[in-house]
Amino acid sequence: MKLKRQAQAKTLRDFRKIHRITGVLLFAFFFIVGLSGILLGWKKNSGGLIMAESYKGQSVKLAEWISLDSLHKNACSYLKDSVSPSLSAEVDRIDIRKDKGMVKFTFKDHFTGLQLDGKSGKLLFIEQRRADYIEKIHDGSIVDYYLGWDGYFKLFYTLIMGLALIIFTITGFWLWYGPKMMRNK
Incomplete structure (x- = not known):
């Protein structure tokens, strides 16, 4: 029983570390995606400022x-x-x-x-067309636009951000659920 609890505690520490490292490495990108997402959500209600x-x-x-x-x-x-x-x-x-x-x-x-x-x-x-510009920032294609790349940065960017969101979901759930499970045993 004690061995199982130690294994669960180690898994919890590992998930916390993965969660923290991913958050630190991608903080700026998450901030950009979040802010641009808010602006895109409000584009039709911006009084013509974001979307005419x-x-x-x-x-x-x-x-x-x-x-x-x-x-x-x-x-x-x-x-x-x-x-x-x-x-x-x-x-x-x-x-x-x-x-x-x-x-x-x-x-x-x-x-x-x-x-x-x-x-x-x-x-x-x-x-x-500010909304188009904000959308390019949101999905990373702004880099392709300015560097003349053929969408390769956008593919890499969306892959990394999607995987990071999946990792955050899994590790975040375990950081919430793991201690509850350990307390109940």
């Missing part, structure tokens, strides 16, 4: 809209004329908001977004 409001176009009827090609050309022109001629016009995503009568264009190499009226093609709003 979606503006409304003239018509929700797609038949009345100008062609996607024309909208794309307009977006590229607005980007060059209204934001900066030096920014890349390579589109990352085109988000069609039929219910708003609006199309959002986001770009691959920067965090600018343009909202255009689907019917007229006129510029409704220029946004800085």
